[in-house]
Amino acid sequence: MPTSTITINPVTRIEGHAKITIQLDEKGIAQDARFHVNEFRGFEKFCEGRVLWEMGGITSRICGICPTSHLVTSAKAGDAILSVTIPETAQALRRIITLAQWLQSHALSFFHLSSPDFLLGFDSDPAKRNIFGLIASDKEFAKRGIRLRKFGQEIIEVLGSRRIHTPWAVAGGVREPLEPAKRDYLLNWIPEAKETARLALDTLKKIHVKFEKDIPNYGNFRSLYVGLVAPDGALEYYDGTLRVMDGDGNIIADKVNPSDFHEYFGEATEEWSYLKFPYYKPLGYAKGMYRVGPLARVNICDYIDTPLAEAERKQFKALAGGASVVNNSFYYHYARLIEILFSVEKIEQLLQDPVTMGQNIRAKAMINQLHGIGASEAPRGTLFHDYTVTEDALLSRVDLVIATAQNNLAMNRTVRQLALQYLDGAKVTEGLLNRIEAGIRCFDPCLSCSTHAIGMMPLHVQVVGPENNVLCDVRR
Amino acid sequence: MRSTLVIGIGNTIRGDDGAGIRVAERIAARHTDVDVLCVQQLSPEHADTIARYDRLIVVDASVTADAVRVTPLHAAEGMHMPRTHTVTPEGVLTLTSTLYDHVPSEAMLVEIPASQCGFTEELSPSTAAFAATALGIISRHVTEN
DSSP: OOOEEEEEOSOTTSBSOOEEEEEEOTTSOEEEEEEEOOOOOOHHHHHTTSBGGGHHHHHGGGOSSSHHHHHHHHHHHHHHHHTOOOOHHHHHHHHHHHHHHHHHHHHIIIIIIIHHHHHHOTTSOTTTSSHHHHHHHOHHHHHHHHHHHHHHHHHHHHHHSSSSSOOOEETTEESOOOOHHHHHHHHTTHHHHHHHHHHHHHHHHHHHHHTTTTGGGSSBOOOEEEEEEOTTSBBOSSSOEEEEEOTTSOEEEEEEOGGGHHHHEEEEEETTEEEEEEEEGGGOTTTTOEEOSHHHHHHHOSBOSSHHHHHHHHHHHHTTTTSSOOOBGGGHHHHHHHHHHHHHHHHHHHHHSGGGGOSOOBOOOOOOOSEEEEEEEETTEEEEEEEEEOTTSBEEEEEEEOHHHHTHHHHHHHHHHHHHHHOBTTBOOHHHHHHHHHHHHTTOOBHHHHTOOOOOOOOEEEEEOTTSOEEEEEEO | OOOEEEEEEOOTTBGGGGHHHHHHHHHHHHOTTSEEEEESSOOTTHHHHHTTOSEEEEEEEESSOSSOEEEEOOOOSSOOOOBTTBOOHHHHHHHHHHHHSOOOSEEEEEEEEOOOOSSBSSOOHHHHHHHHHHHHHHHHHHHHO
16 A cells, blocks of 8 residues: 655646656555546537537647647548548648648657756756756757747648638648748748758757666656558558557557547546546557557658658667667657658658649538548647537537547556656655656647646645645645 | 737637737738737747837737736846746747847737637627727727837
8 A cells, every 4th residue: 555645736848737646655665656637628528519510620729739630630530421532632731731730749849848858957957947948058959949840830820821720621621722932931941940850859869878877767668559650651640540569569450440449449537537548458458558659650650751750760760779669758759859850851742742732622522421530640649530420510429539648558657667766755856856747748748638628837746645644745 | 110010819719718819810901011920829939920020019818807908018037937838928028039139129918808708709799899999009009100
């Protein structure tokens, strides 16, 4: 039985509210760790009764960071309900905006949220361990990060006429084609974006050396990995089929139609969190723990079809030593930067493709199926929108399976591993707190999406004894 | 006229919360020489945009204001931590100053009283009236100054 509990509430620099509880045994050793998410917005419920055509606009409001992922995935669920194959121009444009979403979200994660830890140090003054501290340390690096994210936002704004909550992707395609002048404007950004992606990768490799003693403790364990791959096994972000790989690199399920997701994956709940616990059904809960997102995608794909990113993928794979899977969650950061580089390269390719400039952008149809599932790779992992509609296009059931939730079991495991390594009795140090937070930030969780919660509070840590008496109370 | 950027903040499907965006959209229609940005929230990369302007006007809904409120904005002294992806108007101005050594010579926040932020795209009658007032104030200001 645990004899005391350490609570970190909430976690800073992630999107949304969360609390971490570490349960200690009589000897003060971490027995268990729980990453609680204690907010609930109920998006799935209040979407019921709305009209299918509104769903892109509604679900994109779930999150201010990845609204475009919800928009595109919602449109894909709509495609399934209309039973249409969208025009190739519409698909190319949706691909570009999906990559723009990766770009801006990954840039935010690396430059704004995680870099202060890396460049200033986990034990540096918390008051300075933020973007202003980063500016003071390396102004040009901080500016580069802001510009890279801006490029992603510019693409979304140019395509969708708005930076956030654009209603541009719709069931059947997209609303507007891309004008040549706008394409040229976006192409002008490419050299700077590539240079920044390279700078970030070079910086991260130095960070790997600097933190070589810390890195093995950041969620370093075998798990399953899940994501979309292209028909030829290439890294996929918009379409494709699901692949499940184990922690030794064995492909245990492949070519799974995303519409069959519920046959392979279940969602467990726990009374102490609003965040669900998805798992791979054949292995059961919680043995079926899996990871999604950049680490999973770069692990499971056979190759990346852009040259610079593919060269980096090979270096990434070398981190596994003789094995074929990189199981350390710290390398989410590396995979994220590889995906930034890939996004820039792929966006350039797509913008230069004449198909992208076509004028046939939308297939129109009425309701032809009463059920449809859309799937795409959001920045944090595979995103599913599962809709059931009436013949009048009213939503009767909505199930949103979010990337952050799919990493829930792995995030809990990561926190436990860090607590075992760094926790000394019930003494809570800033360094310990920030390492645990940094462990969670490897996954770049978006609680706004996963529970549809929104908000932010300062850090609060409590150590609670067996009689629920507060042994230690730390606030940042 | 000085180069002017108006940023409307809000969520247009949450009733009165969309007032800032409604006003900003009408400024765009009325003043073609004013650049307008509509966002749900300010974020760090807006610093890169703001640095290019001489005047910044941020329009947002407020549940604490009981009349249209106009407040000058200043870059704060010292380091203020932006809260994850979202930044306050003062925060983004401070970020602009720190990163680019330049801020607009004039910056203000215009707050519109909001009371009904339910699931609707309509403004409540009272907020619609306050939005019209805010529109008049901003319109006059950019014309006369």
